[in-house]
Amino acid sequence: MTPWWPAPHRERPIDAEVVVPGSKSLTNRALVLAALAARGTSRLHQPLVSRDTELMAAALESLGARIERDADSWTVHPLQPTTEPATVDCGLAGTVMRFVPPVAALGSAPVTFDGDPRARERPMAGTIAGLRALGVKVEDEDRGTLPFTVMGEGGVTGGLVEVDASSSSQFVSALLLVGARFREGLDLRHTGAVLPSQPHIDMTVTELRRRGVVVDSTPGRWTIQPGPIAPLDATIEPDLSNAGGYVAAALVTGGRVRVRYWPEETDQAGDAWQRLVPAFGGEVHRDGDTLEFRGTGTLQGADLDLHDVGELTPVVAAIAALAEGPTTLRGIAHLRGHETDRLAALATEINGLGGAVTETDDGLHIDPRSLRAGRFHTYADHRMAHAGVVLGLRVPGIEIEDIATTAKTYPTFARDWTEFTR
Numbered sequence: 001m002t003p004w005w006p007a008p009h010r011e012r013p014i015d016a017e018v019v020v021p022g023s024k025s026l027t028n029r030a031l032v033l034a035a036l037a038a039r040g041t042s043r044l045h046q047p048l049v050s051r052d053t054e055l056m057a058a059a060l061e062s063l064g065a066r067i068e069r070d071a072d073s074w075t076v077h078p079l080q081p082t083t084e085p086a087t088v089d090c091g092l093a094g095t096v097m098r099f100v101p102p103v104a105a106l107g108s109a110p111v112t113f114d115g116d117p118r119a120r121e122r123p124m125a126g127t128i129a130g131l132r133a134l135g136v137k138v139e140d141e142d143r144g145t146l147p148f149t150v151m152g153e154g155g156v157t158g159g160l161v162e163v164d165a166s167s168s169s170q171f172v173s174a175l176l177l178v179g180a181r182f183r184e185g186l187d188l189r190h191t192g193a194v195l196p197s198q199p200h201i202d203m204t205v206t207e208l209r210r211r212g213v214v215v216d217s218t219p220g221r222w223t224i225q226p227g228p229i230a231p232l233d234a235t236i237e238p239d240l241s242n243a244g245g246y247v248a249a250a251l252v253t254g255g256r257v258r259v260r261y262w263p264e265e266t267d268q269a270g271d272a273w274q275r276l277v278p279a280f281g282g283e284v285h286r287d288g289d290t291l292e293f294r295g296t297g298t299l300q301g302a303d304l305d306l307h308d309v310g311e312l313t314p315v316v317a318a319i320a321a322l323a324e325g326p327t328t329l330r331g332i333a334h335l336r337g338h339e340t341d342r343l344a345a346l347a348t349e350i351n352g353l354g355g356a357v358t359e360t361d362d363g364l365h366i367d368p369r370s371l372r373a374g375r376f377h378t379y380a381d382h383r384m385a386h387a388g389v390v391l392g393l394r395v396p397g398i399e400i401e402d403i404a405t406t407a408k409t410y411p412t413f414a415r416d417w418t419e420f421t422r
Ligand SMILES: O=C(O)C1=C[C@@H](OP(=O)(O)O)[C@@H](O)[C@H](O)C1
Pocket: 024, 025, 026, 094, 095, 167, 168, 169, 170, 173, 196, 197, 200, 310, 311, 334
């Protein structure tokens, strides 16, 4: 396949209905918790099957879990703490590189973690320091990043641990997911100045409670009672963050897009589209299990704090680049440690098409400009590709680099988007 994919252009308003695949964050939490269940199989219905979830499944299998993959469901048999050395490929998946090391610490063999070249640049200090504070030996040759080896010594005592999770909420979620399996449970405190992605931490707590784990949560502190994690049959919600391109299409073409099976209540960050769309001048209506997003023909700029929902930023920035007024996006300094430095990547790529984006300390400022044809680099970042295709709807002649990078969380994206824009 050519590395450059011509993004579909649309002169007319979009009018379409979509079903998006399952949530990455929910699938990978469900896999970890099913692997950690005391006994009994768990079934995930409509799991996301993508690079990140296959990497998670393979990681847990290498630690002793067994996973049967059927067309619409995965059945997970829990792991027995491993006694065999193992290696885990994290790819570029934050959930794998942060959630699996504490699982490895329950075993009694060394487990080595590595990933894509960019994975070696992503922040890992919270995981490494957190495990060490719990008495787990981690060999990282003082790099503080991947690759490193967790030297499992037959379990973790647990108790009080302080972690600075200002660069990723996943440092908190990772220890919470495993805390009930520590001999004394977990008393986790966040020490940093800011804590991003609160909905993802809420999601972790919700998923633990659904499986009978006793969690007490106050701002910046979580306690987990030691005890069994129950197996669970769970249907995975659609990925509302990956619905972003479709939602944006309604806004930027002045059309309407219906997203099926939008949960009434959810911890997903992508639920924030319900407030972000009106901020840009669009409308949102619920009709049963479907949420309809409408563009009104007005696309205004907005001043938005995306600290809690940082993963929506690339598509939000693309919407803003097409808006009639200026937009400021705040609270997202931690995006510099995502799949790529998303603040730099968005500024470079939108400006390369004639845009006016400036990086700030903690976000982006985007002034309206008329954009022109050109190439949009994606830096192995699925969400950069989603941002590029949104621009392509309104700007003819945009080519996206490596559209296949969307396979991280949405393998059928290019085909679905082509169908959607037809
Ligand atoms: O726990 C999770 O599933 C995630 C947490 C967030 O990470 P950060 O807090 O590192 O942004 C989010 O951006 C990521 O896409 C998924």
